[in-house]
Amino acid sequence: MTDQTHDQASHAEIDESITSRQEVSGFAAILRTQPFWVFMAILTLGVVMSFVSDVFFTERNMFNITRNFAFFGIMALGMSAVICTAGIDLSVGSLVGLTGIVTGLIMQAGYGIELGFIGCMLTAAAVGLVNGILIAYLKMPPFVVTLGMMSIVVSLARVVSDNKMIYDFGPDMDLFEWIGGESVMGVPNVVWIMIVLTAVFWWVWRYSTWGRWVIAIGGNAQAAKLSGIPVERMIVSVYVVCSLCAGLAAFLFVGYTGSVTNGMGFTWELTVIAATVIGGANLMGGIVFALGAPIGAALIELIRNSLLLAGIPAMWQQFFVGLFLIIAVLLEQIRNRGGK
């Protein structure tokens, strides 16, 4: 066995050392995960960029990078759950627009930030609920359901906003813009929120029954069902969680930009899905990393930022994001073939 590297079990009793044996020990297991390699890519890119550009490692640039990817990172955390069940949610981008508009309208009318936040999250939950019910109970393909929902949500956002921009957020405007746009201890608030959420998801995936069941459903939904797991309810909850993450990102983003239009978030779902997949989620389901979501989102933002600083025209951005997405999936396939 390749067990030389495990250090903690060597002192325990023999019994424990037998049950604790596994094919791949702790550190080797980390080496095999995609987030680890993407993280390595981030470090490499960082080192290269520090030579290419003097601006790169400035506090200001780091601040911008982390804040920019935090919105996508938060959404990718939710998307990871959906993709773990072998699903997909194409409606999150448009949902950012709708929930942003709802938040704006409530606050513009003077109802305050609490109601604005509640309205934002309720709207998100409702959309996730409809997605989930159609997918779990009516057994409709997630791609089609959420594609339809994307269109519906875009339209709703236009109707609700009457196609107007909102930039007045009533009495709590200062607090609202502080949450989304300012920082605590030099770290943007949205980054703090992303860090906390990542920690929460890390715990959920590792230690909660909900997380275990979602992973089980992604591995073998039929087996999960036979084990007595309420598969349909779980799937609904997963889409609600994904939508809530989008709603939260929207709430923060509107506060950051200080205005909202119904077109906000349009096509973000592509970036979010790319971030999730680069972060190690497998579209076939059953694999999830809490750390993968922010790491994937970070790589995408880093590519964007690096191209900008290196003086490469912005037109090339999408090219490299797409390239990294394909390379990430390719590497994962190669590793899986080798690791079987």
Next chain:
Amino acid sequence: MSLLELNSITKSFGAIHALQGVDLEVSAGEAVGLMGDNGAGKSTLMKIIAGNFPPTEGAIRIEGNEVTFSQPLDAREAGIEIVYQDLALCDNLTAAANVFLGREAKKRIGPFKMLDYKTMYQKSGELFAELKSETRPRDLVRQMSGGQRQAVAIARTRLSDPKLVLMDEPTAAISVRQVAEVLALIKRLKETGHAVILVSHRMPDVFEVCDRVAVLRRGTKVADKRIDETSPEEVTGLITGAIAAA
């Protein structure tokens, strides 16, 4: 008293009679082989016992009490565990996670309930040891051999200490050495007082571990004999219809 008693079970799907008046009894510590050609009604009977669907007519009794199952969970609660032909395992989870799937061990820390990995690893390690299987609780099922996967599926049935274990073609898709492992597992189940129903196409397996063999043909039971009173030749004749009944 029998552990499981099926009384004139009939199942019709529209005009098709999948089962007609099948009786079957199984006692504790006994293994019964259920044999029959494709379409003889084995799977239908299995699914009725497992609670996948109810019989059109007839009664199921467990230790003398009549039961009705409307879903597989009901059967599990009544003490019936099933090892499905495809094993129903999650490849992406560890052996221990599969053993405890749907009934995870939890511990409480403050207001939070969290998965209790230590208990689950330890308990599933004990179950594998009882089965004399060298399966390791922390390994992913994806990395396991066919025999180890069977051990995981069987260990899972033992978690709740069931009365009856139903096994659907457990030796169909594995190597010769692994077949021996699985048969040893079935013997261990019998020794510990579990009743076993083994659905199998493989005559040698049935004759090695079962005490009785029941043969289905076209939805009716044509034979139910002690293993030492019959022979593979006779059973084959019964399955194909060369021998009408015995």
